[in-house]
Amino acid sequence: MLNQSGQANRQSSAAxxxxxxxxxxxxxxxxYGIDILRVQEIRSYEEPTRIANAPSFIKGVVNLRGVIVPVVDLRLKLGCATAEYNGFTVVIVLNVHGRVVGAVVDSVSDVIELGGEQIRPAPEMNTTVDTTFITGIASVAERMLILMDIEALMSSADMGLIDASQQLQ
Known part of the structure; x- marks a missing residue:
């Protein structure tokens, strides 16, 4: 028989x-990896309608079955050297705080299942680089996977996509 503390220890390690x-x-x-529960669908890239005075990483908007969806180029937002649009470029349609947002990426790899033991904390860096949206680093075979909190990234103030009242929901 296990005592109550023994049960609690086993439950927390299982969690x-x-x-x-x-x-x-x-x-x-x-x-990179994002929580699959935030993904609504994956679409091929189509040129969005540009919005005047929007930051360069906000490519514009698209009409997705009657819903106007802002499209963010994550490559530009996260400072990738180049952002080429080709046959592999896709838009990941996300549901963030009840709002639909598109994220342009170079390509989608796959869906993987990670256990807690595979995920390490993100390194702390004393730089001007904002790493608050990085939740951890996972090792999968010979690959390093940067796990990100896509909700935190998409609802950051500089994005201007989600207002403060929607973040509290």
Whole structure:
């Protein structure tokens, strides 16, 4: 028989090892992963309608079955050296705080399941680089996968996509 503290210890270690699924995608040479539950669909890239005075990483808007969706080029937002549009370029349609947002990436790799033991904390860096949206680094075979909190990234103030009242929901 286990005492109550023994049960609690086993439950907490089981919770730490709980698996989560991530959609993996490429931005330049790096591979990233986001929570699959935030992904609504994956679409081929189509040129969005430009919005005047929008930051360069906001490519514009597209009409997705009657819903006007802002499209963010994550390559530009995260400072990739180049952002070429080719046959592999896709838009990941996300649901962030109840709002639909598109994210342009170089290509989508696959959906993988990661256990807590595969994820390491993101390194702390004393630079001007904003790493608050990076939740961890995972090792998958010989690949390093940067896990990101896509909700935090898309709802950051500089994006201007989600207002403060929607973030509190």
């Amino acid at each position: 730490q090892k709980a698996n989560a699924e991530y959609l993996t995608f490429r931005l330049g040479a790096e591979e």
